Amino acid sequence: MKPRPLLAIGIGGIVVGSLLPFVWFLITSLKSQGEIEAVPPTWWPSGGFEFYRSALIEHHLLDYVVNSLIVAGGTTLLALLVGTPAAYALARLRLPGKRWLMGGLLCISMFPQIAIAGPVWQILNVLGGLNTHWGLVLPYVTLTLPLAIWILASFFAELPVELEEAAQIDGCSPWTAMWRIMLPLATPGIFTAAILVFIYAWNEFFFALLILTQPEKQTLPVGIALFQGEFTMPWGELAAASVLATLPLVLLVILFQRWIVSGLSAGAVKG
Amino acid sequence: MSGGASIGQMPENRERVTAWAMVMPALAITLAFALYPVVQSLLLSLRRQFLGVPALGDTFVGLENFLLLAQDPVARDAFLRTLGFVLCSTILEVGLGIGIALVLHEHFRGRGWVRAAALIPWAIPTVVASQMWRYIFNDQFGLANLVLYGDEVARYHPWLASPTWAFVIIIFADVWKTASFAGLLVLAGLQVIPDDLYDAAKIDGANAWQRFWHITLPLLKPALLLALLFRTMDAFRVFDLVFVMTQGGPGDATQVLQFYGYKTLFTEGRIGYGTAISVSVFLAIFSLSLVYLRLVGSGLLGKDAR
Amino acid sequence: MSWKPDHPAVWDEAIQAFTERYPHVRIEREIAPHSSTAYHDLLTQKLKNQDASVDVYFMDVIWVPEFAAAGWTRPLDDRFSDAMQAEFLPSTLQVGRYRSQLYGIPSRIDAGMLYYRTDLLAKYGFEPPRTWRDLVHQGETILVGEQSATPTLRGYSAQFKQYEGLVCNMLEIIGSYGGALIDEQSDTARLSSPETLAAIQFARTQLLGPMASRATLTYQEPESLAAFVRGNAVFHRNWPYAWEIANNPERSSIAGRVGVTSLPGSDGHQGVAALGGWLMGISTLSEHPDEAWDFIAFLTSHAMQRYFALQAGIAPSRTRLYNDPELLAANPQWRSQFAVLQSATARPRSPVYPALSHIMQRFFSRALAYPDLDLLPEARRAEQNMNRLLDLTRSEAS
Numbered sequence: 002m003k004p005r006p007l008l009a010i011g012i013g014g015i016v017v018g019s020l021l022p023f024v025w026f027l028i029t030s031l032k033s034q035g036e037i038e039a040v041p042p043t044w045w046p047s048g049g050f051e052f053y054r055s056a057l058i059e060h061h062l063l064d065y066v067v068n069s070l071i072v073a074g075g076t077t078l079l080a081l082l083v084g085t086p087a088a089y090a091l092a093r094l095r096l097p098g099k100r101w102l103m104g105g106l107l108c109i110s111m112f113p114q115i116a117i118a119g120p121v122w123q124i125l126n127v128l129g130g131l132n133t134h135w136g137l138v139l140p141y142v143t144l145t146l147p148l149a150i151w152i153l154a155s156f157f158a159e160l161p162v163e164l165e166e167a168a169q170i171d172g173c174s175p176w177t178a179m180w181r182i183m184l185p186l187a188t189p190g191i192f193t194a195a196i197l198v199f200i201y202a203w204n205e206f207f208f209a210l211l212i213l214t215q216p217e218k219q220t221l222p223v224g225i226a227l228f229q230g231e232f233t234m235p236w237g238e239l240a241a242a243s244v245l246a247t248l249p250l251v252l253l254v255i256l257f258q259r260w261i262v263s264g265l266s267a268g269a270v271k272g
Numbered sequence: 273m274s275g276g277a278s279i280g281q282m283p284e285n286r287e288r289v290t291a292w293a294m295v296m297p298a299l300a301i302t303l304a305f306a307l308y309p310v311v312q313s314l315l316l317s318l319r320r321q322f323l324g325v326p327a328l329g330d331t332f333v334g335l336e337n338f339l340l341l342a343q344d345p346v347a348r349d350a351f352l353r354t355l356g357f358v359l360c361s362t363i364l365e366v367g368l369g370i371g372i373a374l375v376l377h378e379h380f381r382g383r384g385w386v387r388a389a390a391l392i393p394w395a396i397p398t399v400v401a402s403q404m405w406r407y408i409f410n411d412q413f414g415l416a417n418l419v420l421y422g423d424e425v426a427r428y429h430p431w432l433a434s435p436t437w438a439f440v441i442i443i444f445a446d447v448w449k450t451a452s453f454a455g456l457l458v459l460a461g462l463q464v465i466p467d468d469l470y471d472a473a474k475i476d477g478a479n480a481w482q483r484f485w486h487i488t489l490p491l492l493k494p495a496l497l498l499a500l501l502f503r504t505m506d507a508f509r510v511f512d513l514v515f516v517m518t519q520g521g522p523g524d525a526t527q528v529l530q531f532y533g534y535k536t537l538f539t540e541g542r543i544g545y546g547t548a549i550s551v552s553v554f555l556a557i558f559s560l561s562l563v564y565l566r567l568v569g570s571g572l573l574g575k576d577a578r
Numbered sequence: 579m580s581w582k583p584d585h586p587a588v589w590d591e592a593i594q595a596f597t598e599r600y601p602h603v604r605i606e607r608e609i610a611p612h613s614s615t616a617y618h619d620l621l622t623q624k625l626k627n628q629d630a631s632v633d634v635y636f637m638d639v640i641w642v643p644e645f646a647a648a649g650w651t652r653p654l655d656d657r658f659s660d661a662m663q664a665e666f667l668p669s670t671l672q673v674g675r676y677r678s679q680l681y682g683i684p685s686r687i688d689a690g691m692l693y694y695r696t697d698l699l700a701k702y703g704f705e706p707p708r709t710w711r712d713l714v715h716q717g718e719t720i721l722v723g724e725q726s727a728t729p730t731l732r733g734y735s736a737q738f739k740q741y742e743g744l745v746c747n748m749l750e751i752i753g754s755y756g757g758a759l760i761d762e763q764s765d766t767a768r769l770s771s772p773e774t775l776a777a778i779q780f781a782r783t784q785l786l787g788p789m790a791s792r793a794t795l796t797y798q799e800p801e802s803l804a805a806f807v808r809g810n811a812v813f814h815r816n817w818p819y820a821w822e823i824a825n826n827p828e829r830s831s832i833a834g835r836v837g838v839t840s841l842p843g844s845d846g847h848q849g850v851a852a853l854g855g856w857l858m859g860i861s862t863l864s865e866h867p868d869e870a871w872d873f874i875a876f877l878t879s880h881a882m883q884r885y886f887a888l889q890a891g892i893a894p895s896r897t898r899l900y901n902d903p904e905l906l907a908a909n910p911q912w913r914s915q916f917a918v919l920q921s922a923t924a925r926p927r928s929p930v931y932p933a934l935s936h937i938m939q940r941f942f943s944r945a946l947a948y949p950d951l952d953l954l955p956e957a958r959r960a961e962q963n964m965n966r967l968l969d970l971t972r973s974e975a976s
Contacts, residue, residue, distance in 0.1 A: 430793030521740025523947030
């Protein structure tokens with residue numbers, strides 16, 4: 002293949018641009034306290050995991066990670082459980098008002114969080130869901146359902162109709178058809194939706210800030226946003242915490258890049 | 273997506289019942305945690321309720337809050353600022369997104385890794401990204417100053433202390449965070465453009481630029497509009513960036529609508545007025561989306577795309 | 579119950595001491611964010627939604643009127659006798675009152691102070707500055723002299739970010755020029771008075787830029803203190819807590835070279851310190867008001883305030899503790915700062931304070947961030963907006 006300078010520049014730009022801030026935080030997290038406070042900043046850290054130790058032990062970072070895992074995992078499971086049949090019905094079955102439902106879903110994804118935050122808070126207050134993880138999972142499921150249904154429906158719509166027709170003739174109900182035939186075929190779609198929902202729930206900040214007020218329940222974004230030392234700005238610990246918060250996502254992206262790309266583009270292709 | 277395909281053999285009634293049963297859980301959760309709060313908010317925005325002044329009571333005042341809002345210069349500035357933010361960031365994001373998509377669409381060794389790298393900004397929490405950029409533009413320890421001025425410490429610039437720069441940096445951070453998302457939507461659009469179109473154009477002697485301008489761009493239109501739609505909806509609700517990086521300052525330079533609404537509603541306790549602000553954010557997004565949807569076509573709503 | 583999360587170990591011990599004395603009371607501790615505003619937003623969210631799970635909470639000195647007007651907090655006059663009240667600093671009791679009823683028991687007091695580098699001032703033969711003009715003069719001289727030795731040295735570091743702390747910083751500068759944020763008599767905003775405008779003009783032209791780095795427009799307490807303890811500022815404005823850190827060799831490169839004095843005044847006007855601090859209150863919704871009161875009485879008792887002062891360096895709200903030899907040995911600066919703590923100036927006391935504060939934050943931040951901005955019309959507009967809010971509460975009173 003002949004060398005393509007423009008492409009090389011593009012690739013270089015994407016890689017450097019995307020990774021640069023992350024790398025700077027990585028470098029920062031490996032510095033010593035003296036190097037953190039050096040002006041001008043040093044380029045290379047002397048190495049050392051002091052800030053990781055401090056972030057993990059003194060700032061209880063692991064608790065935040067566990068909370069985030071519970072919330073993001075719970076959200077993903079519930080969103081799929083609820084979203085899959087809905088997507089199947091919307092993609093495959095005759096349903097009066099289908100357009101309205103899809104339009105409504107789109108509308109929901111437009112609503113600013115602050116506008117629904119107050120009432121959501123009140124509902125959770127009545128249900129006893131404040132400062133609980135499920136109390137955060139419920140609004141997250143609501144907010145991610147449009148995306149999940151969107152992706153799943155477009156995957157279902159891709160699958161050939163003939164299979165189900167065959168199943169119907171054999172006397173299968175739509176439930177069985179969905180469960181036995183469509184689900185296995187739609188695994189890539191489900192997987193993609195799961196990753197996207199997970200990432201959303203892992204990253205969401207506003208509701209988490211409002212609903213979880215006890216530090217031992219809080220998720221990573223809240224922990225990191227409110228990360229402030231008692232007396233000084235602990236940049237080293239913050240960098241270490243951010244690297245640790247980001248690492249799972251970096252892994253997720255590297256492992257499942259293909260699925261994410263196809264999932265995000267699912268709506269666009271048919272749109 | 274397609275909703276047209278349907279299974280013929282089944283009695284229509286039974287199919288409908290099953291379909292509703294399948295949709296029901298999703299519908300229930302949405303009604304409880306989205307529709308009810310939305311309606312509640314709409315109602316609240318028509319009331320006068322100010323927690324610090326209980327004597328004002330809690331009364332229905334019609335559109336009073338919205339009339340006040342229309343005359344509130346801070347809200348007007350915040351609205352224009354938000355609009356500016358949305359405009360700059362979405363245009364840059366989609367523009368960069370096209371570039372990213374064109375690169376990622378090419379075949380080269382290690383493409384998977386490059387795609388993964390491009391996805392990282394999109395995948396990490398906005399809060400983390402905000403802290404990263406805040407640190408990079410720090411007045412003393414920032415990478416920006418180090419790269420620009422090396423060890424000439426005296427020239428180090430406090431970026432976020434300048435109203436103009438603070439606004440630019442917020443846009444910059446948003447573009448960095450989401451250009452790759454726009455890029456992926458565009459990439460999807462690129463992938464459905466048949467190669468023979470390009471081959472034909474090549475035979476006609478069109479150069480790369482002409483091929484891009486006359487084939488790629490027009491065929492990308494739906495994907496571009498979709499990217500614009502998603503980005504506009506999201507950019508209008510910018511909050512995390514401002515919360516972490518500037519708290520609206522300096523001198524209100526980064527006071528966006530969503531943050532103004534948050535402060536009015538949650539800090540000042542002006543429930544009616546604050547809700548009216550957030551409802552206006554919604555209305556603005558909604559009307560913009562309608563414009564886009566008209567441009568994209570109703571296929572988005574799953575009527576019959578094929 | 580909720581409070582700010584400083585000194586967790588000290589608090590744990592205090593709570594344990596309480597439960598040993600009152601074994602039937604179980605204390606559940608909920609830790610709130612560092613930022614007072616974030617804490618305010620979370621707590622008011624709970625209270626306005628009738629959440630009965632919080633019995634006792636801390637109130638920043640500026641919250642009492644709002645909490646009282648909204649009916650979230652109980653009047654405590656019956657429980658807190660005049661004899662008990664007499665043992666506290668009057669200024670801290672004053673901010674606990676709203677319309678002659680007492681809602682908050684003072685637990686700690688804060689006031690703005692001026693920290694300075696004793697070594698640098700001595701080197702150039704200066705006494706701690708009495709006026710802002712002195713401060714600028716000394717700062718300029720020292721900066722010129724130290725330029726080659728410490729190029730990063732600046733004259734002043736303080737909190738000028740657009741947030742609540744900005745109101746405190748500006749209240750002090752304005753007050754020391756003889757101005758005020760709100761006219762006590764008429765209960766109207768006074769941002770456009772000549773004294774106030776002169777003070778702001780001083781801050782934006784002589785303080786910000788020549789003395790303080792423009793980066794202070796992004797500084798809250800931690801960043802500004804960090805600049806000082808790294809040896810990058812001659813003068814530093816902060817609350818009492820900064821003393822311990824600035825003199826702690828593990829955290830500060832200038833330990834032992836730090837002095838503290840009252841904030842400067844101007845010709846004909848004394849320096850003014852903003853009053854801060856925390857009060858304890860009982861929620862109206864509490865189902866255990868008696869136990870809550872026991873807890874408050876315990877934590878604000880002489881013995882416990884002494885304990886907190888010794889263990890955590892928290893400035894007590896009880897007058898007599900400022901004569902305690904052991905306390906003064908541990909915190910020698912309290913001897914000289916007692917007058918400052920006693921005379922500190924409260925921010926406007928209004929049930930709509932958060933909204934008033936936002937208007938002032940916006941005005942001050944704009945004035946500082948845009949050096950060419952015409953101040954008078956901006957001040958008038960801010961005044962108008964504040965007065966509109968103040969009118970609301972006045973009409974309620976009548």
